[in-house]
Amino acid sequence: MPKAKNAADDTPTRRSVLIAGAGIGLTATACTREARPSAGAPGPGARAARRRQAGVTTPQQATALILAYDLDPALRGAAGARELKAVLGSWTRALSETQEPQENLETQDARAAGGGRESRLTATLGVGPGLPDRLGLRAPDALRDLPSFPGDRLDPARCGGDVLVQLCADSADVTEATAATLTRLAGDALVPRWRQAGFLPPSPDGGGTPRDLLGFKNGSANPTAEECERWVWSGDATYLVVRRVHLRVEDFARLAVHRQEEVVGRRRATGAPLDGGSEDDEVDPLAKDAQGRYTTPPRSHVRAVSPRLDDGARMLRRSYSYADGPTDQGLLFLAFMRDPALFARVQRRMAAQDDLTAFIQARGSAVAYVLPGAGPGRPLGAELLA
Numbered sequence: 001m002p003k004a005k006n007a008a009d010d011t012p013t014r015r016s017v018l019i020a021g022a023g024i025g026l027t028a029t030a031c032t033r034e035a036r037p038s039a040g041a042p043g044p045g046a047r048a049a050r051r052r053q054a055g056v057t058t059p060q061q062a063t064a065l066i067l068a069y070d071l072d073p074a075l076r077g078a079a080g081a082r083e084l085k086a087v088l089g090s091w092t093r094a095l096s097e098t099q100e101p102q103e104n105l106e107t108q109d110a111r112a113a114g115g116g117r118e119s120r121l122t123a124t125l126g127v128g129p130g131l132p133d134r135l136g137l138r139a140p141d142a143l144r145d146l147p148s149f150p151g152d153r154l155d156p157a158r159c160g161g162d163v164l165v166q167l168c169a170d171s172a173d174v175t176e177a178t179a180a181t182l183t184r185l186a187g188d189a190l191v192p193r194w195r196q197a198g199f200l201p202p203s204p205d206g207g208g209t210p211r212d213l214l215g216f217k218n219g220s221a222n223p224t225a226e227e228c229e230r231w232v233w234s235g236d237a238t239y240l241v242v243r244r245v246h247l248r249v250e251d252f253a254r255l256a257v258h259r260q261e262e263v264v265g266r267r268r269a270t271g272a273p274l275d276g277g278s279e280d281d282e283v284d285p286l287a288k289d290a291q292g293r294y295t296t297p298p299r300s301h302v303r304a305v306s307p308r309l310d311d312g313a314r315m316l317r318r319s320y321s322y323a324d325g326p327t328d329q330g331l332l333f334l335a336f337m338r339d340p341a342l343f344a345r346v347q348r349r350m351a352a353q354d355d356l357t358a359f360i361q362a363r364g365s366a367v368a369y370v371l372p373g374a375g376p377g378r379p380l381g382a383e384l385l386a
């Protein structure tokens, strides 16, 4: 039986841990609004002791690295669960030893003040839909493979995975070093399946909501702290949807700016709704002007994905850009939500009624149940593997 080499006995050296210096969630934290003026505002969850992983409501760091692993195919049932438990135990120890207090990661102020660890590393772990069954564990209800969507051109080598890790930090050196530590500690039990690096393009505004490679602010209409409590968290857990979405950047750039804005449904320079106001204002997809025309085009992206068409249900988008060569660039779409069925509904509407789909194509895809955070005596995965 393959053994999780190093899992129990190979404590990482002080140096490797320092490199890894991670922000796994160990403490109570408020759900913060991403890149919005109210970031850091305590939500209802702040009152209860929470054990949530960092990297969900944490303000975005400059770089991301998504790692997908498969459990060794020879591992099944209780023996497989034991091996996974050993790996997650060693990962928890490695990542928590030099842990940044999570509160320091959750506010924009900490970053502005230079507070906290320089790299602001967070590691966010989840398990894929195939894993619980194989290990004889009860799968969380909403953990299912995503359906296929019209227009996808998925490469199986960039899809799925039994264990997904989102590493984010202000330097790619730090995410890379952490990835190396995690892979070494996984031994033979977890086999790397795919990985995807992401970055935030330089913003002409110097801060604020990051822009995507189409040049638009991406993340403006994210849920508030209160909305995160209702729509993103399920207790201390959540779900992560990853989509590697190729963008036809050149073709989009050839459109006149006003046409680009019609396709997206917000202003390119400011992120404001097309009928005025500021970036913080919601788009009313049904608003009409004096002539009775919709102010936000019916086939615009923000109209197709509007939460108003989902009884208000929200997802928290925390996307990065990727560039793997001149012809392969796009959005590393990362979104957290309490039920990935929301993603499927929104994506189907995009396929049916969103002019942005002419410029995008999903080439990789994965979904994961993001485990509750670790705590004293409770390594990551404790609930699932109990």
Ligand code: HEM
Pocket: 212, 214, 216, 217, 218, 219, 220, 221, 222, 243, 245, 264, 266, 271, 283, 301, 302, 305, 306, 307, 315, 331, 333, 343, 346, 347, 350, 360
């Ligand atoms: C990959 C190409 C995509 C690009 C370039 C893109 C871009 C944008 C932009 C510029 C906005 C407006 C600003 C903002 O609120 O962030 C936006 C909003 C939004 N997008 Fe996307 N998006 C993409 C894919 C997706 C996908 C795959 C989904 C989910 C299925 C999605 C869901 C949303 C949602 C929920 C909003 C907020 C709408 C609102 O509350 O008003 N997007 N997107």
